[in-house]
Amino acid sequence: MNVLTTSLKNLAAAISSKKVSAREVTEKFLGQSEKWNKKLNAYITMNDQALETATKIDQRIAKGEKVGPLAGVPLAIKDMLCTKGLRTTAGSKILHNFVPPYSATVVERLEKSGAITLGKTNQDEFAMGSSTETSHFGISRNPWNLDYVPGGSSGGSAAAVAAGMATASIGTDTGGSIRQPASFCGIVGVKPTYGRVSRYGIVAFASSLDQAGPFSRTVEDSALVLESICGHDERDSTTAKVPVPQWSASINKSLKGLKVGLPKEYFSDQLEPETRKAVDRAIDAVKKAGAETVEVSIPLTEMAVPIYYLIATSEASSNLARYDGVRFGHRADFSKHPAEDLAEFYCRTRGEGFGSEVKRRIILGTYALSSGYYDAYYKKACQVRRLLRQQFLDVFSKCQVVISPVTTSPAFKIGDRILDPLQMYLNDIYTTSANLTGIPGMSVPAGFSTKGLPIGVQLLSAHFQEQHLFNVGSVIEESLAIKELPSVLQ
C-alpha cells in the first residue's frame, strides 16, 4: 500500500486495524508536503498539532475505543474554513493574522470523525478567482505541470490531494471552485446540494451560493467525507433538515434504467475538442453500464454567468463589509499619517487589505445593489435565477443525471487569463448553474489532454440526489480513474 496514493477507505481501514499507525501516516504526508509545498504552494499554514492528534488517535485505537470513519486520515482544509487556534486567512492580507476562537461546523464534524487536519490550503482571495492566482500568499501550481494553474478557487486543496500531500481535502464551491480545480488536477470533487453542509464558520463569499465539499482520489472517498460533514446544523439556518444517506455503502454501478441528460447548450462551439472527447469517453462508460442518454435543453445557460456574477458580487460586497480593521484582521498603519475621519480609516484599511480581484467584485456588487441599479441588476438576476432553476427542475423530470464538461478547456497557463476579468468570468459557464439552482455537482476525471493535463467531466443531479452522482461517478472512474501521482512528483 502506498500511503500517499491509497484511497481514504483503505487508509482508514489500515489505521483502525493497526496495520499502520496514524502517526506514521501523518509523518509521511507531512514529509511529502514539506518536500513539495515550496514548489506547489498548496498549503498556506501547516497544523503543528497534527502529529499530536495522530498519536491520540493511535492511543484510542490501541485501547480498543470506537473511532470515527475517518480516524487517523490526514486531510487538508481550505483556508476559508475557520479552525480554532489555527490561523485562517481566506487567502487575504486582510485576515493574514486572524486566529479564530471557533471552528467551522465542518471542521468540528471532521475532527469528530477522527480526521487529522494537516494544514490550511491556498486559495484565491476570498474564493474569488478560478486559478488560485489572486491569493495574497502566492500562486499555487498544478502538480501535473508546474507552469499551469491548479484551478480555483480551491486550488490548494485540489493540488494537495493530487500531489499526495493529503488523502482528501475540503474545498468550497460558490461557482465551480471545487469542480473546476478537481477537473484541472485529475481528482474527484463534489459540490453538495445547497443546504446539505453547514456554512457556519466558513468565511462567506456569497451566502446563497457557497457550499463546502470534498476532494478525493476516488468517488467512494468523497462519499465517505461528505457523509461525515453533512446534516442540519443549529448554527446555520440554511441547512436542510433531511436525512444524510450512507452514499458510500449504497453505490450501485449498474445504471440500467438510468436516464442521462446531455444539455445541448453545454456542447457548443466554444467547447475545445479535447475536452469534448473526454466527455464522450465518460458518456461511453455510462452507456456501457446500461444508462440511456437523452438530449435536454437549458435555454437560459448563457445567462448563468451574468446572473451568477451579479448575485455573487452583491452578496460578497455585504459579506466583506465586516473586514474593517476594528475587531480582527489587518488595519492600515496610521502612526505616521493619522486618518482624518472614520471614512479614511476604513478606506485605507480595506484599500490595502483587499487585493485587486476582491476590490473589483466588491465594487461590482456594491454597484448592483445601489440605489437606481438594484432592480435592473440584483433583483433582475434573482428573478432570472428562479427561471433558470425551473429549467433545471424540468430537465430532471426527464433524466436523473446530467453529464457535461466542467470547463471549455483543461488547465491554463499561469498568468494567461488573470488580466482579463470578463474572460476569466466566462470560464465559469458550465459550473455556476449548479450553485444558482442549488443542485449538487461532481467533477470526476475522464482522462488527459495531449499535453498531459487532466480533464474532468461534470455530473449534475436534482436537489438531494447525490447518490446518482456517486453511482455514475463510480462507473466513470472504473475506466478513467487516475491512480498514480503526477510524473513530476515521482
Place this chain on the structure above:
Amino acid sequence: MISEEEVDRVAYLARLSLTPAETKELAKQLSSVLGHFEQVSKVDTKGVEPLVTPTDMEAFWRDDKAQIWESPEVATANAPETIGNLFKVPPVVG
C-alpha cells in the same frame, strides 16, 4: 458604461481607497463586464418572484436560551488595538 466618477462614488460607498490608476482600470473593466451582463435585461421576468435561497427547506428558529461563550479577552484577542477589553478606533464624530 461606468465612468471613473461612478467607480469612485461606489468605491467610497464600499469604503475602498483606490489609486487613480486603479479607478481608471476598474472603469474600463467594469464597463466591459456590465456591458456583457446587460443581456439579462432581455429575459422576460414579469411577475417572477426573485429567488434567494435555491433549495426548498423549512425555516429553523432557535429557542430563547442564553449561553455563555469564552471571555472578553478571547473576544478581543484578534483586535488590532484595544483599551482593556474594548475595541479602540479613531475618534468618531457625531
Place this chain on the structure above:
Amino acid sequence: MSYNDWEAVIGLEIHAQLLTESKIFSADSTTFGGADNENVTPVSLGMPGTLPVVNRKVIEFAVRTGLALNCNIREKSVFARKNYFYPDLPKGYQISQFDEPICERGHVEYFLDGEIRKVNIERAHLEEDAGKSIHSGDFTLINLNRAGVALLEIVSAPDMRTPQEAAEYARTVRRILRYLNVCDGNLEEGSMRCDCNVSVRKKGDPKLGTKVELKNINSFRFVEKAVEYEIQRQIDCKETGEKITQETRLYDATKNRTFAMRSKEEAHDYRYFPDPDLLPVRLDPAFLTKVRGELPELPLARAQRFQTAFGLPAYDSFVLTAEKSLADYFEIVAKASNNPKAASNWIMGEMLRELNEARLDMEKTPISAQHLADLILMIDSKEISGKMAKDVFLEMWKTSKPPKDIVKSKGMAQITDTSAIEKIVDEVMAANEPAVADYRGGKIKLFGFFVGQVMKASKGQANPEMVNQILQSKLKG
C-alpha cells in the same frame, strides 16, 4: 398651544428592546453585568463565517405586539441587510426588515382631553441593535454587549399634530408594550427609544413640510418639550424665510433645545437586500390564532370596562390601568371587597403615595390585594373607623400583616358595644359637669367638645355614630 395658521405634523419611530433572554440572532445573554464585551459570541462580534439564527421568542413577541397594535401580520416577512459602516456595527450591515416587515398597517387608540384619538401604525419591524460607542476625544471605544439585542421598531403614520398627542401616543405604546410583557419601556435606560419626525406646514396645505428627526429623547416629558421646541423653531424658520434642512437633531434636555448632529451629511444608500443567511419568516394561521388567544386585555379596553363594570369615573379608570400590575391589583381588591370605589380610592390615594415615596413598582407592594380588600371590608362593617383604617394601612405597609392581626394586637378594634360607650360617656359627663350644665342651658355648640372627649377617652376606638347617638340622648338629661 396654538400655532396661528401653522400646523405641525408629527410621526414617531419607537424602538422597543424586546425582553428576551438571548439576542435576536445569537445565544449571547441580554442582561449585562459590569464587564466590557462580556456578552458576545463570534456571531455578535461579526467574525468570519458566523451566521444568524432567529430567536423563536422574538418572532412571538413581534406578533404579539403587532396584534395588540391592530396590525396585519404578514404570512411571509423577510430579514434584509441594511449596509453601512460604523465601528459599533460589527458586520458592516444591520439585519433589519425592509419592504416585507413582520407587522404593517395597524392603529393605536389613546385618550386625551376627554376623547379617544387614533394614530395609524405604518409598520413594526424586527432588527438587531448596534453596539455602544464610547467617545473620548482622541479615540472611540467600542463595547458590543448590546450588539444584536432584539429591537422592534414601531413606525407611526404622521398622524399627530401637537406635542401632547405625541407624548400621549408614546405613553400609550409603552403601556401596551408593558401589558404584553415584551418590553420594559424604560426610556431613561434606552430600552425604549422615541425618535420624533417633525415638520410644519400651513394649515390646509396637503403637502408635508421638510421633515426633521429628533433623537436622544429620554422621557415622555421631553418628547413633549422637544417636539414643542422643534415646532416653534421650524415656524420661526418659516416666518423668517430660513430654509429648513432635512436632518437629524439631538434634544438637549438641560438647555431644552434641539441641535443639528455634527456629522458629515452624505446621501445614504443602504443597499437593502434580502439576507441570504436567513430564510423568510413564514407564519401559519394556527400560530397567529394561538398568540391572539394569549393576548391580555389591553389598557384602553380595560379602562372602559372598569368604568362600566365597576362604575369608576373615567379619571380613576385611566390611572388604574396605566400599568397592568396596578389594574390586576385593583381588580382583585375591588372584587374581594365588593366596593370598587373604595378600592380605587385606597389604591390611587394611600397605595400610590407610599409606592412613589418608596420608589417601588406595584409588583413590589408589601400589602397583598386580599389584605387591602379585608381592610375595606372592616371599614364597611364598621369594625374600624376610616381614621383608624389609615393607621392600620401604614402598619400593613410596614409589616405586611393582615389588617385583622394588626387591629387585634394593637387593641384597635372599634368599640361598638353600647354599654361600653355609655360607660365612657358617663365618665366624660361626670368629669365635665359645668360643660354639661352649659349645654343643657342652650350652648349646643359644646356637643363637638363632648364627642372629642369621648373619642379621646376611647383612644379613638369608639364607633363615632354610636357616640353621637348616646351622647345626644344622655345630654338631653
